[in-house]
Amino acid sequence: MCDHHEHAPTDLEAPEPQAADAAAPQEEHEKGRADFDSDEAYQLYCLRHSAAHVLAQAILQIWPEARLAFGPPIQDGFYYDIDIPGVTISEDDLPRIEAEMKKVVKQNQEFEQEYWTKEEAIRYFADHGQVFKVEHVGRLPVEKVSIYRNRRKDGGEFVDLCGGPHVRRTRQARHFKLLKVSGAYWLGDSNNPQLQRVYGTVWPTREQLDQYLYRLEEARKRDHRKLGHQLDLFMFHDWAPGAPFWLPRGEFIYTLLANRMRELLAGEGYDVVKTPLVFDKKLFETSGHWEHYQENLFHFPEGHYTEETQDAEQAHRILALKPMNCPSHMLIFRSKKRSYRDLPLRIHDQGVLHRNELRGTLSGLTRVRQFQQDDAHLFVAEDQIADEVGTLLSLVDRIYSAFGMTVEVNLATRPEKKLGDDALWDRAEAALREALDASGRPYGVHEGDGAFYGPKIDFDVFDALGRAHQCATVQLDFNLPRRFELSYVGADNQPHVPVVIHRAIFGSFERFIAILIEHYGGNFPTWLAPEQVRVMTVSEKSLPHGRAVTEALQAAGCRVHFDDGDDKIGYKIKMCHGMKVPYMAIIGEKEQEQGTVSIRSRDEGDLGSMPVDAFVARVVAESALPF
Ligand SMILES: [Zn+2]
Ligand SMILES: [Zn+2]
Incomplete structure (x- = not known):
């Protein structure tokens, strides 16, 4: 049973007290x-x-x-x-x-x-x-x-x-x-x-x-639900509770992050796959989710289900929407005879996941019923754990520093009730410590906080307001490989059970984008902004130059919108300001005559006028992806 995909307990909203506070305010010891x-x-x-x-x-x-x-x-x-x-x-x-x-x-x-x-x-x-x-x-x-x-x-x-x-x-x-x-x-x-x-x-x-x-x-002020509406990023409808509609601007951010992550992981030796959304419940019986997680699964009988046939339910197979990718990746591993030469096998999947969260618990993008993750499962030999985890640690650092976020790391060790013998846990925890020590970073230890099926590394990501979020995951798993009877042939020609590492860097894209919206307060950096530049004309006379500037930016691959409407320039500026676009390029008669643009930067204020080429070069330079 894998709980690493659970929504993290930290929420973007004001922290609620732990239930234990109310239940046991007077403890037996002071x-x-x-x-x-x-x-x-x-x-x-x-x-x-x-x-x-x-x-x-x-x-x-x-x-x-x-x-x-x-x-x-x-x-x-x-x-x-x-x-x-x-x-x-x-x-x-x-x-x-x-x-x-x-x-x-x-x-x-x-x-x-x-x-x-x-x-x-x-x-x-x-x-x-x-x-x-x-x-x-x-x-x-x-x-x-x-x-x-x-x-x-x-x-x-x-x-x-x-x-x-x-x-x-x-x-x-x-x-x-x-x-x-x-x-x-x-x-x-x-x-x-x-x-x-x-x-x-x-x-x-x-x-x-x-x-x-x-x-x-x-x-x-930064509440992602409020900014998501103001910036036209996403919406919800009562007929699809907990399932976001990604509007063009939000969809742009989503796809940029998803594609970049896919490309980056492919470069790191991951195999990118797509797996089915709907499975026979046998898959989840094998993984243990049917027993432990059934209330969160959307499930239904196979076939054309009508009132007349409902008594025949027993005869139907039960299908379920997958709540996580891990079980299907076990099937991929098992589909071939595997040897130690195939390891580490790294399977990356951004498949759509569904969880039947209670309606009352749904909240913006932070608690949803439908989502995707930058999910991957690494199938490794025991002696590969330290190297793989070392690579993951530097990947997490590299990516979060690109967003200007800091990361704190803790090792969570074996709980009292656990699966597998102590020798296995000794080796696995030692491998994680080895990777953490080699990374040269300080880290804490949360004794006994590991899952029953393996130790893990907890990452606390700190945003611009100093709030901690749990996004990235590195979770070792001794359980799923056994439930699915996975094995590979070792160099000794004997069968061995691989260790599975569940890992995500962003976690769910939905929740990560919510964090980004609040981290930046909606002021996305140029590389991430769905609209980088808005070109606006002061009057009809400057239309030709405005069009030329827009085309120059488009030709350079910039994301630009041309506001050629009849509104007063003050109104155009106000509208653009509300959308938090990084640059306004204002085109008046002077700019038309001189072939320049007058630039207002969202972050730096009035930059004065500059040659069109210089401005295009500036936007292009800022568009480079930082990770
Ligand atoms: Zn008191
Ligand atoms: Zn997993």
Whole structure:
């Protein structure tokens, strides 16, 4: 079973808390410095945890009848789940809550920890109408529970059930901002009462808070769904949920990336193939997907299926749309007698994949039902793993640096529950370490994070806003070759089982393009821009020269659009600006007379007038593919 094609857990949207946060806010042991990778991570955890208490106290000041559920720290902030009978909090209420939080901060209350017996805690929270706290204390498998108390200047106090840790005083949590309100369910179960979740962020310094808010605002402005519409890249229709329509400009980018990758891999010794979309379910029974992944497969009976024949379903073969390419590549490997001289065999396939994702989880290009990947499977002998992976590491670097993105690498090693003996894992992990060491780059190790069928290398790709995405994959697989009974004849004339390496560099084109749109904020570099130059005339008099400039650019292979309409030049410029075209070539009477073009660069502003040849040469130079 191969899960490397799963949509990566990181999303382009604001990070959602892990379910575990809500389910187990009070752990059986108190967190300490040792639970965190760095001092900074530990301090942020304390800070965010503390801000959640400040938020809860403020809410109780405004709505004393509010019932508190859980309020954990999350990535970049915190939230608190609450229920206020008869009151729905809206974003308009956030300033009022913030004002109350500021009072709590200003009082610089201490976080005082105490241990109460469960009976004491249940009595206290019952007396204060905190039904969720009562329920939670009752379930805790401990004799004493940890309590944090904040004393208010007015003689009141705020007491919360919490394992900590916290900052010492509330003033440390002063650089905060509330962000939004959404719905949640008690214990994350939709059969339970619905709660309101108030989100906030908090940072050690004002500067860090401002930077974070700036990044949030930028991310909102760069949202690929918004820019995809504005730039005419793609669309969706309700009759094809999760399946993008690629409009000409988006299709151009898609095909450019796909073709370049195909060409590059062919040059690296990959065999490029196309494989069927529809398979007998036997393929997926063999691969294990039918058993473990069936709910994500689109499947249907073979033949002409009508109401009259539906009872005959048993007689039909069941067909399924492939959710990934790996199983079909196993069939290609198995179709011939293979020898060690055929290895490594590298099969590249950009086939269309379908996954029956739930409608509610679909989101722009980041979570779709139909997509393609720059997918490949390498069939290697064990002693070829290090070399192959070394080549992949440099390929990943080369390609992501072309986009101005940085990559962080981690080795994920054997989990407890695993397939294959320890000696095999020893050799495979050693081969990956060898490749990583030889690459000369720093890398981390995620102990126990490998898949049950093999170790892998995790790549975190960082975009212009510093957000991490998981796109590239290098996953070793000891399982599929065995399920498909693959073998090759070794130099010793004996049969051997190859190791399969699942690998992708972009991952899915859909998701990667979403990342690119947001990374560039829609300002694609000249080499990637679907429209590189828009030639626009000031008046009818400059039409002949405008046409000549357009033709000169076209002849040089540039992607150019000629705006020869009657609109005022100011309007033409505004329209072009909205489409984020790298260059505007403005043709007025002066340019017509002198045989020049007046150039406005999207990134560098007004470049003045220049000879047509010089401008064409500039665009051609910038059109060279950087990878
Ligand atoms: Zn706490
Ligand atoms: Zn695969």
